[in-house]
Amino acid sequence: MSVRRADTLGGRAAVVGIGATEFSKDSGRSELTLAAEAVRAALDDAGLAPSDVDGLVTFTMDTSPEIAVAQATGIGELSFFSRVHYGGGAACATVQQAALAVATGIAEVVVCYRAFNERSGRRFGSGVQHREPSAEGTALGWNLPPGLLTPASWVAMAARRYLHTYGLTPEAFGHVAVTGRRYAATNPAAYFHGRPITLADHAASRPIVEPLRLLDCCQETDGGQALVVTTAERARDLRRPPALITAAAQGAGRAQEQMTSYYRDEFYPSDLAGLPEMGVVARQLWRTSGYGPADIDVAVLYDHFTPFVLMQLEEFGFCAPGEAAAFVADGALPLNTHGGQLGEAYLHGMNGIAEAVRQVRGSAVNQVPDVAHALVTAGTGVPTSGLILGRDGG
Amino acid sequence: MSGGDGARGAAVSGDDALYARLKAFEGRPAATGGRGKDPVNAAMIRHWCEAMGDTHPAYRGPDAVAPPTMLQAWTMGGLSGHTDRSPAYDELSALLDGAGCTAVVATDCEQEYLRPLRPGDEITFDAVIESVSPRKTTKLGSGYFVTTRMDVRVDGELAGAHRFRILKYVPGKGSSGPGGPAPEADPAPRKGTPEPVAAPRDAPARPRPVINRDNAGFWAGVAEHRLLIQRCTGCGRLRMPWLPGCARCGAPEWDTVEAGGGGTVHSYVVMHHPPFPAFDPPYAVALIALEEGVRLVAGVTGVPPDAVRVGMPVRLEFQQVRDGKGAWELPVFRAEPGAARAPREEG
Structure with missing residues (x-):
C-alpha cells in the first residue's frame, strides 16, 4: 500500500521464527554476541538453519553489521541486506523490508534483528549535548542550547500540549503504565516480572521531565531480539504456525522531525497532540488489510513514553482524540500484553513484534483468546512503521 | 622589551x-x-x-x-x-x-x-x-x-x-574567534539585555548551537541580538527552523524578517533528571509561538519554572551564556509582567 493506494504485499510473507536473549541491565557480553544469540534462537524457533538465510535487516542504529552477524552465525552468502533509519521507528519496517524481499524473490529467508547494551553501554536516556552540523545534527541541534536534551524532554513537550488541548492532568498517562506493568507482572521474561504498580504509584513517582514522571518512561535494557521472515508458502511447511504479514507500512508526516516535530500546525490541526506519521501508517494498514479497529484482537503499541500510546490509539481510531486515557482504563483492547517496553524490556520495539507473533500463534504467556489479527507499531515521535499480523486462514 | x-x-x-x-x-x-x-x-x-x-x-x-x-x-x-x-x-x-x-x-x-x-x-x-x-x-x-x-x-x-x-x-568583543563574538565587556549593552549568567569559573561545557551553512544566518542574527525568521520568497510562508527550501511550496529562495519579539508559551517542560553539569534543574524549556506565527524552543526567564504556563505572554531577550571555552548569545523569553499569576492549569 502506498500513501495513495493499496499495495500488493499483504499476505505474501510471514514471521516464522522469533528469538531473544534474556533481558537484563548488564548483559556482560558484546552487542554482536547478543545479536548472534538472538538470530540463532529465532532460526531454532523456525526450524531453519543458518544456511537457509540469504537476507538480513537491522536498524541504522545497530552496531552489529549484517556481515558480522552472518559470519558469527554461519550464515552464508547474502542476496539482501538493508537497514532502516530513525531509531525505534525502524522496528516494523525491518519486517516490511524482509517481506518485500521474500515476496519478490530477492531473498528466500530474511532475519531481522536488533541487539544492544542500551543499559550497561550507551544509554539513550543520558541525553545529547553535542551534534555534528549535518542536516540531521542541525535539526536536533535547535533544541540543545536551551537544555532540551533528552528523549523524555522531547516527548514531554508534546505531552504537555496534549494535556492542555484536552484539559487533562498527568494522571491520564498512568493507565498505560499500570496496564504494562500488570502484564509484565505475569510474564517471566519481563524485567518487572512480579512487580505490578498502581495509579497511586504512578502519581507518586518522581518527576523526570514534567509532565512526565519516572513511571511514564520505559526502562533501559541490554538484550537482543530477532525475527525470521519467509514467504507465506514456505511458512506453511515450517515448525510454527505462521504469523502472516497481513499489512506492513512506514510513515513520515509533513514537516517531520525526529522526536521534535513542533512546527507543523500548518499541516496538521492536531499539532503536538497527535502523531501524524502514525496516522500515515494507520491509513495504509487499514486500507491494505481491509480491517478497522474493531477487527484488532490485541495491540502492541510502542511505549517508550506513555503519552504516545494514547496518541497512537487516537491515530488508529480506537477512540476519539483526547479519549485514549479513558479507553485504556476501560481495558476493552488487550494492550501490550508482554508488559511493553515499560514492563518487559526496551528492545527498540522488536520484542513487541515477537509478542504479536506469539499472540497470533496462541503461545503468549498472557494469551488473549482466539487472536486473528494483531496490530504492532514501531517508535513514536519519529518516522515510524507498523504491522498487522494475522493467523493463517484467519 | x-x-x-x-x-x-x-x-x-x-x-x-x-x-x-x-x-x-x-x-x-x-x-x-x-x-x-x-x-x-x-x-x-x-x-x-x-x-x-x-x-x-x-x-x-x-x-x-x-x-x-x-x-x-x-x-x-x-x-x-x-x-x-x-x-x-x-x-x-x-x-x-x-x-x-x-x-x-x-x-x-x-x-x-x-x-x-x-x-x-x-x-x-x-x-x-x-x-x-x-x-x-x-x-x-x-x-x-x-x-x-x-x-x-x-x-x-x-x-x-x-x-x-x-x-x-576571557576574550572579549573585538577578538572574536570561530565561535563568534563574545561580548564580555560590551561598552553599550542593548536595552533589555539581561545580566550575563554567572561567571564561568570552572564552568562545565554547555551544549552549543549546531551551526552549518543552512542556519548560520540565524545564529549570526542572534549574535547581533536579532531573531531572524526565514521567509519563502516563492509563497511568502515564514519558517522556523531554518531550512534551504519551503515545506509548503518547495521553493529554494528565501529572505528574512526580524521577529518583533512578542510571543506566547505554546508548550513547555520542566527538566529534572538526569542532571547536566551546565544546567541547574529544575529549569523550564518552552516551545515559543512568536507573534509572527512561527515557533522556536527557548528558555523562559523572569518566573520560576513551576510558574510557566501554556499561553503565557513572553518577550524576546538575548542572554549571554558561557562555559570554560567561550561565550555566546542565545534567544530567551521573559515572562511578561503579571503573566505568572495565571492559575495552575494542570497537574
Whole structure:
C-alpha cells in the first residue's frame, strides 16, 4: 500500500521464527554476541538453519553489521541486506523490508534483528549535548542550547500540549503504565516480572521531565531480539504456525522531525497532540488489510513514553482524540500484553513484534483468546512503521 | 622589551574564590633546572645587534660582552620548545583556561643586570611564579595578571633577573574567534539585555548551537541580538527552523524578517533528571509561538519554572551564556509582567 493506494504485499510473507536473549541491565557480553544469540534462537524457533538465510535487516542504529552477524552465525552468502533509519521507528519496517524481499524473490529467508547494551553501554536516556552540523545534527541541534536534551524532554513537550488541548492532568498517562506493568507482572521474561504498580504509584513517582514522571518512561535494557521472515508458502511447511504479514507500512508526516516535530500546525490541526506519521501508517494498514479497529484482537503499541500510546490509539481510531486515557482504563483492547517496553524490556520495539507473533500463534504467556489479527507499531515521535499480523486462514 | 604597564587603568574587581586558588601558586616554581641551549656566543650577539640596529662597539671584538637586554634570549627554548616548565605553571594555566581565561597577552617585562655575560658563558636559570593579581577588567577583557621571575646564573652566580608578566583573560568583543563574538565587556549593552549568567569559573561545557551553512544566518542574527525568521520568497510562508527550501511550496529562495519579539508559551517542560553539569534543574524549556506565527524552543526567564504556563505572554531577550571555552548569545523569553499569576492549569 502506498500513501495513495493499496499495495500488493499483504499476505505474501510471514514471521516464522522469533528469538531473544534474556533481558537484563548488564548483559556482560558484546552487542554482536547478543545479536548472534538472538538470530540463532529465532532460526531454532523456525526450524531453519543458518544456511537457509540469504537476507538480513537491522536498524541504522545497530552496531552489529549484517556481515558480522552472518559470519558469527554461519550464515552464508547474502542476496539482501538493508537497514532502516530513525531509531525505534525502524522496528516494523525491518519486517516490511524482509517481506518485500521474500515476496519478490530477492531473498528466500530474511532475519531481522536488533541487539544492544542500551543499559550497561550507551544509554539513550543520558541525553545529547553535542551534534555534528549535518542536516540531521542541525535539526536536533535547535533544541540543545536551551537544555532540551533528552528523549523524555522531547516527548514531554508534546505531552504537555496534549494535556492542555484536552484539559487533562498527568494522571491520564498512568493507565498505560499500570496496564504494562500488570502484564509484565505475569510474564517471566519481563524485567518487572512480579512487580505490578498502581495509579497511586504512578502519581507518586518522581518527576523526570514534567509532565512526565519516572513511571511514564520505559526502562533501559541490554538484550537482543530477532525475527525470521519467509514467504507465506514456505511458512506453511515450517515448525510454527505462521504469523502472516497481513499489512506492513512506514510513515513520515509533513514537516517531520525526529522526536521534535513542533512546527507543523500548518499541516496538521492536531499539532503536538497527535502523531501524524502514525496516522500515515494507520491509513495504509487499514486500507491494505481491509480491517478497522474493531477487527484488532490485541495491540502492541510502542511505549517508550506513555503519552504516545494514547496518541497512537487516537491515530488508529480506537477512540476519539483526547479519549485514549479513558479507553485504556476501560481495558476493552488487550494492550501490550508482554508488559511493553515499560514492563518487559526496551528492545527498540522488536520484542513487541515477537509478542504479536506469539499472540497470533496462541503461545503468549498472557494469551488473549482466539487472536486473528494483531496490530504492532514501531517508535513514536519519529518516522515510524507498523504491522498487522494475522493467523493463517484467519 | 619596554617597561610598559599593562595594568594601568585596570579596575580591581576584588578577590573571589578563584583568586584564592590562583594566589596559592605564588612562590611555586615556574621552571626549574633550566640550561641555556647554547653558550653565550658571538654569532647570536651579532644577529641580535643587526636586528636591533645596535652598533655599540662593546658588543664586538675580542673582549665583547653580550647586550644586557639579551638576557632572556639565552634562556629561550627555540622551535624545539621548553622542557623545563613546571607542573605548577601548567596547573595554573589550566585553572585559568577552565575559568574562561583562555586568551593570553604578554604585557610587560623588567630586567635587572648584575654582571655582564660574555661569549663562552654557560647559563642556567630557574623561574618562580612571583605573583597573581586579583581579577582585573581591562579593555581586552577581564582576567588575571601572572608575573614570573627568572633568575639567570653563570657558574651558579646570579647574572641577572627577568620579570615577565602576562594577562590571562576571557576574550572579549573585538577578538572574536570561530565561535563568534563574545561580548564580555560590551561598552553599550542593548536595552533589555539581561545580566550575563554567572561567571564561568570552572564552568562545565554547555551544549552549543549546531551551526552549518543552512542556519548560520540565524545564529549570526542572534549574535547581533536579532531573531531572524526565514521567509519563502516563492509563497511568502515564514519558517522556523531554518531550512534551504519551503515545506509548503518547495521553493529554494528565501529572505528574512526580524521577529518583533512578542510571543506566547505554546508548550513547555520542566527538566529534572538526569542532571547536566551546565544546567541547574529544575529549569523550564518552552516551545515559543512568536507573534509572527512561527515557533522556536527557548528558555523562559523572569518566573520560576513551576510558574510557566501554556499561553503565557513572553518577550524576546538575548542572554549571554558561557562555559570554560567561550561565550555566546542565545534567544530567551521573559515572562511578561503579571503573566505568572495565571492559575495552575494542570497537574
